[in-house]
Structures are given as structure tokens and as C-alpha cells.
Amino acid sequence: MRDRIEDLTAAFTRLPGIGPRQAKRFVYHLLSVPPSDRARLADLILNIGADIRQCRMCMRFAPSDSDGLCNYCADVSRDDGLLMLVEKDQDLLAVERAGTYRGRYFVLGGVLTLSGKGAIRERDLIRVVEARSTEGLREIVLALSATSEGEHTADRIREVLQPLRGSLLLSELGRGLSTGAELEYADSTTLSAALQNRKET
Amino acid sequence: MRDRIEDLTAAFTRLPGIGPRQAKRFVYHLLSVPPSDRARLADLILNIGADIRQCRMCMRFAPSDSDGLCNYCADVSRDDGLLMLVEKDQDLLAVERAGTYRGRYFVLGGVLTLSGKGAIRERDLIRVVEARSTEGLREIVLALSATSEGEHTADRIREVLQPLRGSLLLSELGRGLSTGAELEYADSTTLSAALQNRKET
Amino acid sequence: MRDRIEDLTAAFTRLPGIGPRQAKRFVYHLLSVPPSDRARLADLILNIGADIRQCRMCMRFAPSDSDGLCNYCADVSRDDGLLMLVEKDQDLLAVERAGTYRGRYFVLGGVLTLSGKGAIRERDLIRVVEARSTEGLREIVLALSATSEGEHTADRIREVLQPLRGSLLLSELGRGLSTGAELEYADSTTLSAALQNRKET
Amino acid sequence: MRDRIEDLTAAFTRLPGIGPRQAKRFVYHLLSVPPSDRARLADLILNIGADIRQCRMCMRFAPSDSDGLCNYCADVSRDDGLLMLVEKDQDLLAVERAGTYRGRYFVLGGVLTLSGKGAIRERDLIRVVEARSTEGLREIVLALSATSEGEHTADRIREVLQPLRGSLLLSELGRGLSTGAELEYADSTTLSAALQNRKET
Numbered sequence A, B, C, D: 001m002r003d004r005i006e007d008l009t010a011a012f013t014r015l016p017g018i019g020p021r022q023a024k025r026f027v028y029h030l031l032s033v034p035p036s037d038r039a040r041l042a043d044l045i046l047n048i049g050a051d052i053r054q055c056r057m058c059m060r061f062a063p064s065d066s067d068g069l070c071n072y073c074a075d076v077s078r079d080d081g082l083l084m085l086v087e088k089d090q091d092l093l094a095v096e097r098a099g100t101y102r103g104r105y106f107v108l109g110g111v112l113t114l115s116g117k118g119a120i121r122e123r124d125l126i127r128v129v130e131a132r133s134t135e136g137l138r139e140i141v142l143a144l145s146a147t148s149e150g151e152h153t154a155d156r157i158r159e160v161l162q163p164l165r166g167s168l169l170l171s172e173l174g175r176g177l178s179t180g181a182e183l184e185y186a187d188s189t190t191l192s193a194a195l196q197n198r199k200e201t
Helices: A004-012 A020-032 A035-051 A089-098 A122-133 A148-164 A188-196 B004-012 B020-032 B035-051 B089-098 B122-133 B148-164 B188-196 C004-012 C020-032 C035-051 C089-098 C122-133 C148-164 C188-196 D004-012 D020-032 D035-051 D089-098 D122-133 D148-164 D188-196
Strands: A052-054 A061-063 A079-086 A103-107 A139-142 A169-172 B052-054 B061-063 B079-086 B103-107 B139-142 B169-172 C052-054 C061-063 C079-086 C103-107 C139-143 C169-172 D052-054 D061-063 D079-086 D103-107 D139-142 D169-172
Touching: A004 A020, A004 B035, A004 B061, A020 A035, A020 B035, A020 B061, A020 B089, A035 A052, A035 B004, A035 B020, A035 B035, A061 B004, A061 B020, A079 A089, A079 A122, A089 A103, A089 B020, A089 C188, A103 A122, A122 A148, A139 A148, A148 A169, A188 C089, A188 C139, B004 B020, B020 B035, B035 B052, B079 B089, B079 B122, B089 B103, B089 D188, B103 B122, B122 B148, B139 B148, B148 B169, B188 D089, C004 C020, C004 D035, C004 D061, C020 C035, C020 D035, C020 D061, C020 D089, C035 C052, C035 D004, C035 D020, C035 D035, C061 D004, C061 D020, C079 C089, C079 C122, C089 C103, C089 D020, C103 C122, C122 C148, C139 C148, C148 C169, D004 D020, D020 D035, D035 D052, D079 D089, D079 D122, D089 D103, D103 D122, D122 D148, D139 D148, D148 D169
Parallel strands: A079 A103, A079 A139, A139 A169, B079 B103, B079 B139, B139 B169, C079 C103, C079 C139, C139 C169, D079 D103, D079 D139, D139 D169
Antiparallel strands: A052 A061, B052 B061, C052 C061, D052 D061
């Protein structure tokens, strides 16, 4: 008989950031809870895909309407002139929490690493930019992390979008002091941007 | 409609050591894999309890035979004279990996904290010690972590076992230098034990 | 006889960030080097103040000219219209490394904490702002860390400078994504500023 | 003119564990204290070697008597039958803090790394063991860290001492659970030793 403890441990190690030791801790935790709790978790996992689909415009995972659109893409009050490109669903949620962006989104689904790994949804990106260009799109905001992978991905996106640009404005998030940043440890790029973006107070 | 992403995120935060951010990362990971992968994980979770039961003697979670015993408790070649008490299943597995212990086990199922929290399987402990006492038990090894919680739990176990002790030997794991320990940072208890337990070389 | 090892250990623990254990390591290191190395370190410490003085305008510690000015304050090619306020000498050096600021500096000598601790050179600040106001000062840049202490200190500086402001512009470093910042973990203030400060690319 | 701030920063980076950033912080700290504080630190560094010498028997740095012996080597009440070998002065002090060892010491002055680096005082070790062998030495305790470097150094010491062993006992500190060690994370060597060194309780 196969050892089901080992099987479930192995399955948990496929979750992002989970090693064998923590995976085993999950298993023993689940063994110690009532069967109804396990049944509920299993049910949630089994059915997470039922009403959660990828929105056909922003490609994020969310409940979608009969037209295949998530709430942000279906919201007619949002600005069709702005399209923000983010790496992943969680980044989009962080921007929404900030509460100051009212345009549209597109989730790239990954970043490109310097070593040539990673993938982004290039064909969907082209399709969506072409579609939105006919609906008043004015500016594409590259909202990538301020990391070498983010910069590498931005370079690729500029290449991909080059044929479609026309009069589209392409912009990048501004650099400066992140909350918590200390001057002494800030690098020159950050400090120069912070100086350039200084605000009257 | 309740948000199933939030529901599954909340369920994942009940796993040990998982906060809301990592829980959400699990959810988006699961949304991005084929439905068959989700179905398999759900199935493993649902059925982990099917053939994994608590052994009626050592109380660990493991496949058990028709008599309700795990492989270690059913193994007639192991020494009935020794009973090792450990906090949790993973500790038992660590001792087995070391490969030098050939006695029996009992899993306490927790530790007692200084602030009065935590619980151990006291009634099962008494039942098992009484049962094993009639089968040649000579020594109970308290194999608890070298932490204040471990010491606190050991104190309670000594109290619980006092009426049953008779001629039973009660022992504790030896203290000394753990692999990786540096003399400069070792505390006095560790150094004194390491000196007392010194070995000819 | 006093124990000189203990005396020197205690003296080293007064250095910022040094605990007793590392202080003792310094002592044994110094005992193990040639006496000439110790003599040289002692000489450097004894004489660090000889030609290093606080510049009478920016208050930083640096070699100063016969007029009591450091090289940045004595440099006639720098812009008298800009005065940047920084917490400490190392922050000034970080801004210089960035290489894009060509105005004047003032080192506050500390920050004010929320618990009412800390001190800044208020009287020197007033004296310097008054002096520089007669020499074409247009803008004061508050270049404090993006921390609660930095904000608290900025609030106090605004109070102190209020009577002197006249037509002076008071500005703060721009917020945005610091190098290395990831969108998923960025707070709303940082993201909103990064969005507002976005740049064509 | 050479920059004395840079010179002192460079001198501080020679202290163990100090990088350029912290070294500079030391310099600015010293610039901000009264000159008398700098003079006192310089004096302590200059004169640390004055009455602190290496004991001619244990080789540790300590105040020594007219015979060139530190207090532990001069103490006639300590047991000449035991000689403990430690890596460095701080290790000896840790053992003394534990308060249970009453024999003699020898400080090796380093460890040997697997990559062939490091050095120990082999000639002094041979001299001291020969001298102490005529004064009742019975046992040499290798008190090295439970690291691969410690084991590598112990191997070399066994080689060096082989010709001198005669009836001398060579021992090593005992392994087991260090204070704070948790069973789940303990390796097999530690657990096996902890089991073997278990104590009645």
C-alpha cells in the first residue's frame, strides 16, 4: 500500500514556498482536525475553479459575468484610456487597495528572468491592446516591480508593443522612496528619482 | 455570491505557519494548474483519514493493522522494555531516522506552555504505561525538546507517572553540543552536560 | 588591578551597534595583531578630530578650509538656491553618490522619535536658513527617510521654518518604488505615489 | 591631504565582522563625542598590550604574574590532571562561566578548515603537553565546536598528540541536545548521542 501521508506531503510541496518539512506539518495538522474540516477544504479546492474563471480581457482569476468579464473589466465607470500591465493577480489587488487607479488592467501571468526563464501572456497582450485601442486607449502603464526581472520584462513588453504603439503613451511607475526606505541605504537610482519627483509640502 | 477565493484563502490560513498572503498565493497557484491537479489534491485531503488512523498504543497517525497498531507498535522485534515519550509525530520520525532506538513510542500530542496553554494525552499515557508495565516495561525515556516548554511538560509527566512508577526508570535525553553548536555561544547547562558526557576518542 | 580587557570591551560597546560579545571579539583581535597596528588605530582615533571639524554652514564633519567651510559649502559652482536637509552625514554622502544634486546641504544631526526622543540642530538650522536666504535661497528640500520618524521630524521642521518661509518653497523627496521594491508588498502610499510619478518610457 | 575619515574607516574594517558602512558609522560616532572620550579609547587600545600578555602555558591573553602565568594556570587548587583544548580565548571564558571545569586549559588560537586554511599552535601544544605530562596530566579534553571545522581540527590534534599519548586519555565533549534544540530539527548524530547520554530523572 502506498503511504498516503507521503502522497499528500508530496502534493503540498507543489504549493509555492512549501518544503517537505512544512508540507508534513500540514498533513499532521489535517489528520488532527475533524473529518468535516478536511472535507470542507477538499471541497473548496475541488470547486475553486467552478465560478472563478480567467477574465477574457484582464486575464485575472475572478468571478466573471455572462460575458466572461471580471468586475473591473465590466465596470463602465472605469477609464478605458488607461491600461495597467501587472505581473500577477496579487499585484493587481495591491494596486486596487491603494485606491487611486481607475483604469483597466492586464495580468501578464509572470516575469522574464535574466537567465531566460519565465513567460508572459504575449498573444493575449497583443489581442487586448488591439481591442482596447479601438475603445479609446491612450496610455499603457508598465507596473512592474523595481527589480532586474521587472526591468527585463518591461524591455520585452516594449518590443512586443512596438508595432502597436501608434500614438499610445507608454509609461512606467515612478521610482522614489518606498515607505520605510532610509536615505543612508538608498541606491543612486532611487535617490535621483526621489529628488526629481520631489513635491511641495 | 460569497467569494470562493476568500473562502479558500481563509481555509489555508488555518494550516500551521500560513498567513493570508501566502494563503492567497496558494489559491492563485491552484487556479493556474489543471483541474485534474486540484481534483487530486482534494482527493488526497478528503481521504487522508481513510487508512491513516491513530495507533491505539503510540497514538501516532499511521496506517494501522487489523489490531489497530502501527508498524512500530506491531513489530515484535522491538524492545518492550523501553518507552519513549515524544511531543509529536514528526519528533518520532526524527528519532527513527537516527536509527539507534529500538524500543516503543508514545506521542503526547503537544506540550504544556509556561502560560498554562497546551495539552497532552494524559489519560492515554496512563493507559499505555499501565498496559506496557505488564509487558516488561523497564524505562520511560522523556524525549522532549531542550526548551522551557519541554521542561515544563517533563515536570507534568513526572507528576502524572508518579503513582505508576514502581520500579520503572524515568530518563531524559542527554544534553550536550548539538551538531553545529559553537562553544563560544553555548550556555552553561549545555557546556556542563557536554563536559560531563565527554567520551574517549 | 582593573582588568584592561574589560575596560576596552566596555569602551567598544559604546560604538553604535556593538554588543558585549562583538566588543570582546574586537579586543582579542587587537591583542593578536602587532603592537604597531594598535598604535596606528589609536593614533587615528586620537587625531580624527585634528583636521576634521564641523563645517559652520552644513554642520557635517569634514576637513574644512580657513573659513570653516567644507568642500561642498565652499564650492562656488554649487546652486545657492537649493538647501537640502538630511538627518546625518552618511545620508549626505549617499545623495552625493547619486550625483544629481548640486545644491547646498544642512545636516540635522538626528531625528525626532514619536516617543519624544532625539534632537535636531534647530538653532543652527534657523541661523543657516536666515543666512542663505540673503544669498538667493529659493527651495528647502526635506530629504528625510520615508519612516514615521522622518515624517515626525519633517513636521517639526515645518514648524521651525514657518516664521522664515516668506516665499521659500519647501519640498519633500518623492515617494515611489525603491530599487528592489515588489508591487505585491508595496503599501498604498508608495503605490499611489509611484502611479502619480509615472514616467513616459 | 589624505582623508582621515577614510583612513579611520579603513582601519575599523579590519576589526572582525565590520564592513565599510558600519566602520563609517563608528567614525561619525567618534567625531560626535567629546575629544576626551576619543582620547580614552585611543589610550585603552594603545595600552591593551601593556599588562595583558599571552600566558606561557595556556597561551590565552590575560594579565600575567611575574612567572608569566595567567590566574588559571597559576591557581594551585586547579586539577593538573586535566587539560582542555579550546579554539579561542572566548571559548575558555564560556567554559569558565559554566563553572564546572576545574582543570587546566590550552588555547589553540584557531581552527583548521576543510579547505586547508587556518592554523593552530602545534609547537606550543606539544611543549605544554610534554611539560604537563611530568606534572600528573591524565586526560586531554578536546573542547571544539560541533562543526566540521571543529572535527577537522580534532583529527589533526589526534595526529599531533599521537607520539605523546602514552597512557594519556584523550576525550571529546559529549554531544546531545543543546539548550533550545528541538527534536524535530535535530540531526541523527545529535539524537543518537542524546539517547545514549540519557540520564535518570
